[in-house]
Amino acid sequence: MPAPSHIRNFSIIAHIDHGKSTLADQFLLQTNTITKRDYRAQLLDGMDLERERGITIQMHPVTIYHTKDGEKYELNLIDTPGHVDFGYEVSRSLAACEGAILLVDAFQGVQAQTVANAYLAIENDLTIVPVLNKIDMPTARPEAVTAEMETAVGVNAEDVLRASAKSGVGVLEILDAIIDRVPCPPGDPKAPLKALIYNSHFDTFKGVVIYIRVMEGSVKIGQKIKLMRGNTDHVVMEIGQFRPTMVPCQELTTGQVGFLTAQVKNIQDVHIGDTVTDAVNPTETALPGYKVPQAMVYSGLYPVDNEEFEDLREALTKLRLNDSSFSFVPEVSDGLGFGFRCGFLGMLHREIIGQRLERDCELDLVHTAPNVTFQILTRSGETIMVHSPQDVVDGGQIEEFREPIVRINFLLPSKNIGDIMSMAAERRGEYIKTEYLSPERAIITYELPLAEVIYDLYDKLKSVTHGYGTMEYELKEYRPADLVRLDVLVHQKRVDALSVIVHRSTAERRGRKLIQKLRKEIDRHLFDIALQAAIGSRIIARETITGMKKDVTAKCYGGDITRKRKLWAKQAEGKKRMKQVGQVEISQEAFMSVLESDD
Amino acid sequence: MANTPSPSTDQLTPDRSAPWLEPRGLYVHVPFCAHHCGYCDFAVTVGQDHLIETYLEALALEIDRTEVTTPVDTIFIGGGTPTLLSPDQLGRLAGMIRRHFPTRPNLEFSIESTPESITADKVAVLADHGLNRFSLGVQSFQGHTLRVLERQHSGDQVTPAVEIIRRRVPNFSMDFIFGAPGQTITDWEHDLKRAIALGSSHISTYGLTYEKGTPLWKQRESGDVIALGETDELALYTMSHELLGSAGFEHYEISNFAKPDHRCQHNEKYWANEAYHGVGVGAVRYVGGRREHNKRNTKDYIRVVFSGESPTFQQEELSPFERARETLAVQLRRSDGVSRQAFLHQTGHSLKSIVQHRLAPMIEAGLVTDENECVSLTFAGKCVADGLVSKVVWG
Ligand SMILES: Nc1nc2c(ncn2[C@@H]2O[C@H](COP(=O)(O)OP(=O)(O)OP(=O)(O)O)[C@@H](O)[C@H]2O)c(=O)[nH]1
Ligand code: SF4
Ligand SMILES: [Mg+2]
Numbered sequence: 004m005p006a007p008s009h010i011r012n013f014s015i016i017a018h019i020d021h022g023k024s025t026l027a028d029q030f031l032l033q034t035n036t037i038t039k040r041d042y043r044a045q046l047l048d049g050m051d052l053e054r055e056r057g058i059t060i061q062m063h064p065v066t067i068y069h070t071k072d073g074e075k076y077e078l079n080l081i082d083t084p085g086h087v088d089f090g091y092e093v094s095r096s097l098a099a100c101e102g103a104i105l106l107v108d109a110f111q112g113v114q115a116q117t118v119a120n121a122y123l124a125i126e127n128d129l130t131i132v133p134v135l136n137k138i139d140m141p142t143a144r145p146e147a148v149t150a151e152m153e154t155a156v157g158v159n160a161e162d163v164l165r166a167s168a169k170s171g172v173g174v175l176e177i178l179d180a181i182i183d184r185v186p187c188p189p190g191d192p193k194a195p196l197k198a199l200i201y202n203s204h205f206d207t208f209k210g211v212v213i214y215i216r217v218m219e220g221s222v223k224i225g226q227k228i229k230l231m232r233g234n235t236d237h238v239v240m241e242i243g244q245f246r247p248t249m250v251p252c253q254e255l256t257t258g259q260v261g262f263l264t265a266q267v268k269n270i271q272d273v274h275i276g277d278t279v280t281d282a283v284n285p286t287e288t289a290l291p292g293y294k295v296p297q298a299m300v301y302s303g304l305y306p307v308d309n310e311e312f313e314d315l316r317e318a319l320t321k322l323r324l325n326d327s328s329f330s331f332v333p334e335v336s337d338g339l340g341f342g343f344r345c346g347f348l349g350m351l352h353r354e355i356i357g358q359r360l361e362r363d364c365e366l367d368l369v370h371t372a373p374n375v376t377f378q379i380l381t382r383s384g385e386t387i388m389v390h391s392p393q394d395v396v397d398g399g400q401i402e403e404f405r406e407p408i409v410r411i412n413f414l415l416p417s418k419n420i421g422d423i424m425s426m427a428a429e430r431r432g433e434y435i436k437t438e439y440l441s442p443e444r445a446i447i448t449y450e451l452p453l454a455e456v457i458y459d460l461y462d463k464l465k466s467v468t469h470g471y472g473t474m475e476y477e478l479k480e481y482r483p484a485d486l487v488r489l490d491v492l493v494h495q496k497r498v499d500a501l502s503v504i505v506h507r508s509t510a511e512r513r514g515r516k517l518i519q520k521l522r523k524e525i526d527r528h529l530f531d532i533a534l535q536a537a538i539g540s541r542i543i544a545r546e547t548i549t550g551m552k553k554d555v556t557a558k559c560y561g562g563d564i565t566r567k568r569k570l571w572a573k574q575a576e577g578k579k580r581m582k583q584v585g586q587v588e589i590s591q592e593a594f595m596s597v598l599e600s601d602d
Numbered sequence: 603m604a605n606t607p608s609p610s611t612d613q614l615t616p617d618r619s620a621p622w623l624e625p626r627g628l629y630v631h632v633p634f635c636a637h638h639c640g641y642c643d644f645a646v647t648v649g650q651d652h653l654i655e656t657y658l659e660a661l662a663l664e665i666d667r668t669e670v671t672t673p674v675d676t677i678f679i680g681g682g683t684p685t686l687l688s689p690d691q692l693g694r695l696a697g698m699i700r701r702h703f704p705t706r707p708n709l710e711f712s713i714e715s716t717p718e719s720i721t722a723d724k725v726a727v728l729a730d731h732g733l734n735r736f737s738l739g740v741q742s743f744q745g746h747t748l749r750v751l752e753r754q755h756s757g758d759q760v761t762p763a764v765e766i767i768r769r770r771v772p773n774f775s776m777d778f779i780f781g782a783p784g785q786t787i788t789d790w791e792h793d794l795k796r797a798i799a800l801g802s803s804h805i806s807t808y809g810l811t812y813e814k815g816t817p818l819w820k821q822r823e824s825g826d827v828i829a830l831g832e833t834d835e836l837a838l839y840t841m842s843h844e845l846l847g848s849a850g851f852e853h854y855e856i857s858n859f860a861k862p863d864h865r866c867q868h869n870e871k872y873w874a875n876e877a878y879h880g881v882g883v884g885a886v887r888y889v890g891g892r893r894e895h896n897k898r899n900t901k902d903y904i905r906v907v908f909s910g911e912s913p914t915f916q917q918e919e920l921s922p923f924e925r926a927r928e929t930l931a932v933q934l935r936r937s938d939g940v941s942r943q944a945f946l947h948q949t950g951h952s953l954k955s956i957v958q959h960r961l962a963p964m965i966e967a968g969l970v971t972d973e974n975e976c977v978s979l980t981f982a983g984k985c986v987a988d989g990l991v992s993k994v995v996w997g
């Protein structure tokens with residue numbers, strides 16, 4: 004059992020793709036936590052989706068040992084995702100640590116998430132160990148990037164280490180620096196148990212696996228513990244550490260990071276950010292926990308097969324154990340039946356959750372158009388939060404329609420400033436300021452409606468800056484705007500799942516685009532189908548899908564009946580996967596087409 | 603229908619002598635053709651006329667082995683081109699059929715033929731055996747359409763053939779194909795008018811289908827022929843409906859028109875999903891709720907029958923509910939439609955239990971009518987029968 008003086012806990016934070024997971028690989032290899040034989044690139048990215056996309060989606064904790072000056076240290080590190088949508092994973096990781104490696108790509112330099120995550124660490128009072136990565140690259144610009152780091156996040160140039168996670172150069176020096184610079188974990192090993200639940204996942208045999216960081220006291224097998232939020236008691240069955248697989252041990256003491264299981268079958272008992280304490284001798288005050296991040300994007304998730312509604316609920320509940328940053332509440336749609344309105348931290352987050360549900364839980368889902376949360380002040384003085392276009396009240400009752408505004412930082416090559424300015428102007432942006440990190444790189448700050456940001460801004464930014472621009476934003480406030488709900492009517496029936504809230508100035512263009520796309524996606528039926536876009540009762544665009552006029556096989560005699568029957572049945576089977584809206588069958592693709600970018 | 607019985611209480615004790623279980627019709631297949639038409643995917647045998655004698659022997663064996671429990675009232679010899687056989691062969695064929703299958707007094711006995719294969723001798727020998735209906739594969743009177751279809755006869759051969767037939771067998775039908783590449787609405791009008799003028803009591807009009815693998819299908823795939831568009835096809839189909847309707851023909855099945863009392867009773871059995879015997883290569887029979895398909899290759903068929911085995915190579919027996927669905931699907935092709943009462947009696951399932959709520963929108967769209975306890979397709983409904991049947995029956 005290491006003493007707190009011989010424990011260090013740190014996260015690796017950076018902008019996306021700056022090499023966090025690759026550096027973690029090197030730590031594992033060079034400390035002999037894994038053998039060369041077991042090694043594979045980005046080893047900690049274990050989820051199928053992570054390997055496929057080459058990005059980290061979840062935090063990954065791992066325990067390694069490193070000897071410095073003849074002393075053996077236990078180092079608990081957490082690899083974190085770099086993408087802006089997974090910022091909550093980063094903040095949860097940071098709360099379990101005293102230090103953070105701030106990794107910066109020596110060619111790309113400081114990027115939006117470098118700044119955002121660095122400030123997150125500073126707010127958490129963490130010691131930052133700045134590291135320039137990828138110095139093996141011929142295009143590396145170590146001096147310039149070091150200067151950027153000084154300007155953007157206020158580190159001292161002489162503290163910046165240089166490494167290559169690819170070749171392994173400078174890696175052990177980083178571990179030495181961690182031991183020297185990062186404080187050892189505070190806390191009294193003799194005090195009653197107080198441990199932070201920073202993550203969890205569900206295991207069919209063991210129940211909920213609870214990831215903990217022990218703040219005070221210690222926890223052993225057989226100990227009776229209490230989960231403070233729900234006030235439920237459990238007996239510890241198993242304790243262990245991630246090395247990187249789950250390796251059992253007898254005890255975890257102050258400062259250590261690991262996991263425990265206690266046959267917790269009821270998922271609702273476990274809350275991320277909750278405190279684990281001793282049931283007999285509990286600690287007095289719980290840890291402050293986490294501020295649950297605000298969902299930026301909402302959309303509906305519906306099982307294609309309505310029978311799967313309960314399966315979807317179960318899958319969402321389990322997934323939430325592992326990712327507490329998304330939320331879901333049941334909702335009903337005329338067209339889609341029973342489903343859930345889910346809140347996400349961003350579009351990638353939304354996409355990933357959808358894919359995890361479809362893959363891991365084998366569910367077929369319809370995703371409705373994403374929207375942000377609007378606010379309506381009614382004539383009667385009530386403020387309603389609108390998570391779904393369905394919640395928009397009758398026009399006559401609206402005193403003020405408000406939308407969320409974000410403060411957004413674009414970090415980009417100076418030569419693209421003009422492009423960004425026109426992009427922001429088209430999206431009703433309000434210019435705040437420009438700062439230069441160097442003559443070549445600048446941070447421009449804008450205030451923009453969140454709805455415009457999630458729609459397609461990230462893709463646009465990437466394309467105008469050829470990939471060199473990044474952005475990062477946070478919610479600022481709600482502001483009144485001239486907003487309307489744009490409805491889509493299919494065969495005279497409003498398809499609630501296709502409604503969107505838009506700015507009046509863009510309504511007509513959006514409406515026309517929307518039904519034009521829909522027209523291509525809906526198969527011809529036996530009758531004409533009218534597609535209309537409407538604001539209230541005013542039709543602003545219409546299209547018709549003409550009905551099939553001739554679809555009949557000439558012959559059906561004795562010998563043909565079997566074959567014909569099979570064809571008819573098969574054709575009907577194919578349609579069953581679609582959603583029935585009144586008389587019209589609409590495919591998943593049709594719903595998705597509404598979301599695609601405008602041009 | 604306020605009170606719809608649930609499927610389980612719908613079940614009636616099957617009456618083994620019901621026409622949908624005990625066959626009252628016979629289909630005999632003769633596969634030989636002089637030439638393979640470009641669009642045809644039937645079980646046909648071309649350039650193998652030396653097999654005809656052996657085939658007739660095999661057929662005799664299969665017929666002899668067929669169990670008959672009740673007399674038949676329809677016999678249909680189809681092909682192929684049955685009238686490719688010599689008068690003598692036709693006589694033997696008709697003879698073996700008549701000897702084995704007892705018949706009812708109002709027997710309908712038909713044969714398929716082509717204009718170029720008709721002779722007075724053939725007609726005579728068939729008529730002598732009680733044959734009383736000819737079905738003549740005309741397809742078109744237009745040279746260019748016949749060429750696209752790769753037919754072997756010309757339009758001018760039709761009238762002489764009709765003259766020969768009529769001398770002994772006054773009741774005849776003509777088959778036409780519409781929608782062939784290059785066919786115009788005037789061509790079609792002309793074809794139909796000539797058929798009416800020649801005194802046909804029954805006209806079948808088949809929309810051309812490009813069956814996968816046929817030469818015509820390949821030509822379409824390679825762009826050598828261009829298929830007619832949906833609007834043109836619809837115009838031709840509408841023309842048949844209107845023109846034949848005003849000439850006193852009843853549009854009694856999707857592709858079939860008849861003067862009063864001249865429907866093809868044999869084919870009506872198929873559209874009622876009733877039972878029938880079937881013998882010969884590629885033939886299908888439907889006996890006691892089981893459907894059996896014979897081997898489709900003539901030599902295989904002959905070999906198997908001679909060795910004393912059954913020529914069946916595929917069979918199916920559906921659950922009562924699937925059978926009811928199938929029955930509904932085929933019965934919807936008839937202009938008489940589906941009588942709720944008769945349907946329940948035949949299938950043991952109420953129509954409602956199958957279509958659930960899927961009928962109302964079709965009625966609203968003008969594709970289906972539901973009057974006097976009887977459901978049927980309107981003309982617009984007939985035009986889209988495939989999609990409609992699939993939707994209404996299978997949901
Ligand atoms: N040349 C070079 N490439 C590196 C180095 N470190 C990482 N890379 C490459 O950079 C890419 C991204 O590496 P990752 O380790 O997945 O980056 P990450 O920061 O974990 O990315 P996210 O988890 O998605 O935020 C991979 O292609 C790595 O092979 C390095 O030191 N030198
Ligand atoms: S004559 Fe009839 S059966 Fe023979 S090939 Fe032509 S279409 Fe087919
Ligand atoms: Mg990573």
